[in-house]
Amino acid sequence: MTTSRRLTDFEVREFDAPPSLPENLQKVLVDLIELHLQGKQAHWNLVGINFRDLHLQLDEIVDTAREASDTIAERMRALNAVPDGRSDTVAASTTLPAIPPGEQSTADTADLISIRIYAAVDTVRSVHDDVDAADPSSADLLHSIIDDLEKAAWMLKSENRKV
Numbered sequence: 411m412t413t414s415r416r417l418t419d420f421e422v423r424e425f426d427a428p429p430s431l432p433e434n435l436q437k438v439l440v441d442l443i444e445l446h447l448q449g450k451q452a453h454w455n456l457v458g459i460n461f462r463d464l465h466l467q468l469d470e471i472v473d474t475a476r477e478a479s480d481t482i483a484e485r486m487r488a489l490n491a492v493p494d495g496r497s498d499t500v501a502a503s504t505t506l507p508a509i510p511p512g513e514q515s516t517a518d519t520a521d522l523i524s525i526r527i528y529a530a531v532d533t534v535r536s537v538h539d540d541v542d543a544a545d546p547s548s549a550d551l552l553h554s555i556i557d558d559l560e561k562a563a564w565m566l567k568s569e570n571r572k573v
Contacts, residue, residue: 425489431544432491434537435482437503438552441530442479443495444504446472451509452523458516464569471523471562475530478555485548505533520569527563531556 453468483493506529509522534552542549 425545427489427491428544430540431548432486432489434541435486435489435491435548436494437505437537438530438534438555439479439482439486439493439495440500440503441505441533442475442482442555443500444506445526445530446475446479447500448506448509448526449475449523452514452519455513456516456519457513460516460569464516464519467566468519468523471527471566474558474562478558481551481555485551489545489548505529517570520566524563524567527559527566531559531563534559 449468449472453465453472456465456468479495483495486493506526509526514522534556538549538552538556541552
């Protein structure tokens, strides 16, 4: 006969994240939320040659940013941190430059959003080493986000590339 063994409170060990880990993930979160919002702004106000393809491509970028922000926020919750995605927090702490108001040409939009994608990637890269030292699992998520965003930027900036 086997007996089942219960864990005691002393045997259960949750990961105790240093304060820098959620702080760094918060920086990534606000830039991903801002990228999602700016991508939608660009999507709604796009005009010009190759409109339809770029309009659809912007939706893909928005989906990538939104899914990545959800991944980061949920990782923060798994670490017992509280993500803050409120609009005033995002506006006050994002590193992305503001997107101009009004209609934008497809060529300008490709450049505007590429720049913002790279700004978000810069934030991810700037916190990566500290995140990796504190929690390699969270760093793995950052690797995936960098890969997805840089691929999106490459595809987008190719719209205006001259050979």
